[in-house]
Amino acid sequence: MTRPAARRVTIPYTPRYPQTEIHPMLESHRFCVLVTHRQMGKTVCAINHLLKSALTNTRPAPRYFYIAPFLKQVKLIAWDYLKRYSAPLPEVKLQESELCAQLPNGAKIWLLGADNPDALRGTYADGVVLDEYAQIKPDVFNEIVRPMLLSRQGWVLFTGTPKGQNSFFELYNQARKAAQTDPARWWCGVFPADETGIISPQELAEIRRHTPEHLFRQEYLCDFTADAEDVLISVGLAAQAAARSYAPAELAYAPKIIGVDPARFGSDRSVIFRRQGLQAFAPQVFCKTDNMTLAARVAQEIKTFHPDGVFIDAGCGGGVIDRLRQLGFEVTEINFGSAPLKAGQYANKRAEMWGEMLQWLQAGGALPAGGELRADLCGVRYDFDAAGRMKLESKEQLKARTGRSPDLADALALTFALPVQKRSGGGPAGPGRFARTEYEVL
Template sequence: MKVITIPYKPRPLWKDIIHPALDKYRFAVIVAHRRYGKTVGMINELTKSAIKNTLISPQFAYVAPFRNQAKMIAWNYLKYYTSAIPGRKVNESDLFIELPSKHKNAVGARIYIIGADKPDALRGTYWDGVVLDEYAQIKPELWGEVIRPALADRKGFAYFIGTPKGQNQFYEMYQRAQRSEDWFTCLYRADESGVLDEAELKSMMKDMTKVEIRQELYCDFTASASEVVIPIDLVTEAAHRTLVSRDVMGMPTVLGVDVARYGDDSTVIFARQGLMLNKPRVYRELNVTEVVDRVILAITDYRPEVVFVDVGNMGAGVIDRLRQLGYDNVYEVAFGSKAMEERRFENIRAEMYFKARDWLLSGGAIPDIPEFKSELSVVEYKFSDKTSRIMLKPKKEIKEKLGRSPDLADAFVLTFARPLYAPIDADDVRQQSYDPFAGM
């Protein structure tokens, strides 16, 4: 038997703990500090699995949030560590390597480098093993709707790897895995792993903020929790609450509508009644007329007291058309406009998110949607240098963390743009003089 030596020398923790554990567990979450060697370790885990797999035409994938990112991080590693395997083929355009087949006339084992921004590359096929890197920035439906079902036929594995970036979906996946006997979990800090020597570690820390040190080196999921408006634990608790229509009977309903342009963003409609938030209606690539039709349908179904629409993007056109059609309970909301509590909040955007937090603390129940929960739990606040009022950190930073726009969260908080009042009596008599903008 010919012996093939791959140029990989695993670090002690990989050799003694992680690789042996992955031989036993089908699912895993590995949390580790920056420069720990997560990518190298996982590329070699995929290579080993591809070599050992005896099924016909095995397929494996390393998935990062973006294709260019995945290529930059992992492609050269994959080519280097498989270079010693005779008969290996490299496909530069589609970013996969193919190993010789164990079956006559069959395609050999393939390892793909894929970006989560191109989900079609993962749809409609099977996978024998997948590694998801920086899961906090990957759309959560990719796991539940695409990857997990694709692993079922051949009992494929899935390993989640990353460094903490706050209390988000990666944190939630880590917590869930810790509670399951079927998952392997580990967490390695920079001061414990021995990967970075003491001098280099001290040098790095001089150039990092306290939050960055706790997060990037000490793997602290709560590093920025003091600045998070809605902690993930509160979001998770709210998602586990169950309310039905009779629990909120007689309470007024409000719609929040976040209108998106064409592209990756979504138009989202949320209906909230009392302490119950209904499942969102999510649409992609709609023009103004189509959005108006969807809002009218929601108004017909929910009969809201008021409809709050984000005036940004195409929102102004949607509002104008709804008013032309006689819907006089539709109000525009500009996220940068003045807050009702203007002494406390810099703008209405900050005020809405904090009102949403108060609502969750009072017992609000939300749909258990991973993407929605992630969006809610990454929004951070700070105090304005000029006014000392509360303001939220820029939406651009949120999009960088999530890899997408927080459309679900924005639609939800729009339902708190102005206060609503319960009907006068139990027969749901509407207050005819009600105007949420009265006195402004």
């Protein structure tokens, strides 16, 4: 018996950026955490991901669930989307009383409220969306949803907008950590309004003028720390810096500096960061790079960028420093735990570099595009010691909390290690061509 050819059906949904980047990640990872700004279209994205997953599932009786904090919320928003995008499907059956759509292949999609989680007990799921997760009790996933996924090895999408440092913030940190160690199964995406372009710059500026700053940072810049008082660099400050740029002529007066944060293998990355005055340029990032290779990369950057100072973290960079000096380049090793120049203000050199970087941002510093750098910058907490000096949480504490080391931000911070004067005269930079700074750098 010949099986009838499958009918091609087009769902009336055309993904836009960033949905065009989100959908491939959702389809290739089992556990996804999606953090978005208001009006990005995450519910539409989630509903269409459910539809595609359900329609392409060849298992018997596939089951999918969209769960929001409250049933009333589901009825008001998600149910209309499910009806709209499933309308072209032949023989689709919509059960309004149960908020359930039965698709032509027998798959079912239920929309439920987390305010009645017991309705889910005892069933299985091929896929689950937990929307506005910040407002859903963690027990809903741990005690109810997680067991539903076991028999079918189902996937789950956690999505929402930050609402302070709550269970969604903890999940976000866990997901970032898991994505480092298990990137085939975990994915974490963050999409603030100033990067997606969905809300025009003019409209976004208007919203900001009429919204309390902490709410704007939380709702539109995806800032989990908007209400936190111990974060050194706010998301808003980093976002403003990422929106700025300077022409070469505006930077001509300023010295050029390179910061290098080496990492010998492991999960951390080696980073080379270039900065001239108020402008920081896109970093070079290398994974699992040995000292000789990294030294060669730095040497090439010196020849190309003609820096007035090169600062390298001595923690893992001893081999890189030795090799560059062997080649005749003048570089400065920086020990993050050493004494700062401003001993009464900072507890150590690392705190001083970050403090100087904060002042640079406040003075008009411009960052290159990229959410990863901004996440590094805005994830570090600070405190004060008994002497009233600023100190940062250790890299080990930060990595344990967030699952990653702020490699990009530390490399940029290294460009503030010591004062640097612009090199006098012209000519290409090379071995021994750095002018002396106002400090004797040894």
